[in-house]
Amino acid sequence: MDISEVVKQTGLPPSTLRFYEEKGLIKSVGRQGQRRLFDAKVLERLSVIALGRSAGFSLAEIHSMLPVNEKIQVSRDTLLAKAEQVDSDIKRLKAVRDGLRHAANCPEQNHLECPTFQRLMRAAISRQRESR
CATH class of the missing domain: 1.10.287 (Helix Hairpins)
Structure with missing residues (x-):
């Protein structure tokens, strides 16, 4: 799905998605022209990020819950x-x-x-x- 679809489904602005990608919390799977493309699993990761933020976790703490291997692990x-x-x-x-x-x-x-x-x-x- 392209970045506009992720924005529509999550309500997050594109700048937040780019920031999360820069911090390694999410990753795009490619581009279609100028637009970033994301796997559907990004929505799950963004939900965990939102839940973590609402619980008071820092982005660094959330990052540790979202390892590169895509399997979310919360201690x-x-x-x-x-x-x-x-x-x-x-x-x-x-x-x-x-x-x-x-x-x-x-x-x-x-x-x-x-x-x-x-x-x-x-x-x-x-x-x-x-x-x-």
Whole structure:
């Protein structure tokens, strides 16, 4: 199928397909004039890329799941590790959400006088130090 058919079926712009090809995530099987041609299996690979991106995997991590031999291999350990990371992100984001709601409704005249807001600021600094 030519690149326009892949664009139509996936909704991805041609520039993304060219970028993915440049990064080795997909490959064209030839050209018809100026247009790249792809095997129908490219749709499966693009689906895995989309799923990986939505799960928060980097393109490098996704690349490791899409080896050259065309057989897609996703390590269960990698999936479990990502699930743990997502759980951690959810927990952190819930705390941020709750802090924002508290700050918006805080009865203190100044947020810096609010003990809860002060605790949130200390936690944010601690997380920033830990991430280094």
